[in-house]
Amino acid sequence: MNSSKVIVVGAGAFGVCAAIELRRRGHDVTLVDPGPLPHPLASSTDISKFVRMDYGADDVLTDLGAASLEAWDRWNATWPWAPYCETGLLLLSARPMRPGSFEGDSFDRVRARGIETERFGPDTLARRFPAWLRDRYVDGYFNPRAGWSPSGRVVKHLVCLALEADVELREGVRFASLIEKGSRVRGIVAVGGVRVEADTVVVAAGAWTSVLLPHLADRLAVIGQPVFHLQPSDPVPFRPDVFPCWTADISRTGWYGFPANEDGIVKIANHGPGRLVFPDDPREVAAEDFEKLRDFLSESLPSLAVAPIVATRLCLYGDSWDGNFLIDRDPDRPGLVVAAGDSGHGFKFTPVLGSIIADAVEGRPHPRFAWRARGARTSEDARFLDEGE
Ligand SMILES: Cc1cc2nc3c(=O)[nH]c(=O)nc-3n(C[C@H](O)[C@H](O)[C@H](O)COP(=O)(O)OP(=O)(O)OC[C@H]3O[C@@H](n4cnc5c(N)ncnc54)[C@H](O)[C@@H]3O)c2cc1C
DSSP: OOOOEEEEEOOSHHHHHHHHHHHHTTOEEEEEESSSSSOTTSTTOSSOEEEOOOOTTOHHHHHHHHHHHHHHHHHHHHSSSOSOBOOOEEEEESSOOOTTSHHHHHHHHHHHTTOOOEEEOHHHHHHHOTTSOTTTOOEEEEESSOEEEOHHHHHHHHHHHHHHTTOEEEETOOEEEEEEETTEEEEEEETTSOEEEOSEEEEOOGGGHHHHSGGGTTTEEEEEEEEEEEOOSOOGGGSTTTSOEEEESHHHHOEEEOOOOTTSOEEEEEOSOOEEOOTTSOOOOOHHHHHHHHHHHHHHOHHHHTSOEEEEEEEEEEEETTSSOEEEEOTTSTTEEEEEOOTTOOGGGHHHHHHHHHHHHTTOOOTTTSOOOOOOOOOOTTOOOOTTO
């Protein structure tokens, strides 16, 4: 594709990395976002996100996770500060790991790629990671090649890199509608009436995407997920060497969390069904989510059950029906590219997503994320979807 004029709508992780890569390939890029950046309500704006390659039996996402880890290493080596912190990931299972379970399949796939994982039973778990209640988790493993990233800080830095790369940033501009000539998309109209014309419009507006493009409402759902910040009086038992990033039977409970950060905050969240919301609704965590957290903590991490919850957040997934991103040209609207459907697991791929989105703009979609018929509701293997299971 020859160089062209591209508007990217949305400056979260997906939009900024796309803007940088498109500019690197010679396109003339305008990035618009209501701001301020990083947008406080964006899913990417957070203190921490997991970076993992443990994806159950999914070889495509396992390999993409491994490629992202290498790309995070490169960013660690070249940025003025390290955006990826490799604490390892402890994956706990309340049942023996076996083929067909998330932990069992992940363990096999990760080991097959040469990662030295350590398997744990209750005794070794209690010795090495004593915050966990003994005997609740009978099996599991530790993957040293995983960790977390301060995602809001990363987006802030990427915005600086986009400006250095001569991306035209229009902070304060809110997309209202597409400019369409016949079936062809020719640009956007912003709230207030400003028109910006382009050859291609990339909509990367996270959970807002299906509100901005209502024809995608049956493909992209907006799902609120509770996030809790706890502050134990003594953070030492929650330091990364004894309390690394963890998942607790995640595909059957949704629970996962992080070690204490430098402020002593332990973040815990749920990768479960969540609840259907509207992106501009008040972001309140429901009373039942607090109860579920308390139940989980008393059954699994009793020393954290007494820790005060010092902050909460309702963070939004833009759920596709099958848990895969939707990154491709819209076949019915030439000139429009969608880069959304993050389904709650997109941030870790930030260092490789720019290329994936730019390839889609240039007509070479990633086979997994390409436009596809809407099928049955499924998810990536770690996600706990069915409360009734
Ligand atoms: C609770 C929670 C935990 C998560 N944990 C992880 C994790 O551990 N690991 C992981 O890999 N992923 C995780 N994710 C998923 C990850 O956050 C997302 O995949 C990723 O941040 C999505 O980025 P995005 O750019 O698509 O969306 P966002 O970051 O939401 O960015 C969308 C942007 O669009 C802008 N926008 C909105 N409306 C308009 C408009 N009208 N005009 C212009 N711009 C507009 C917004 O201002 C925003 O800046 C988690 C998500 C949540 C909610």
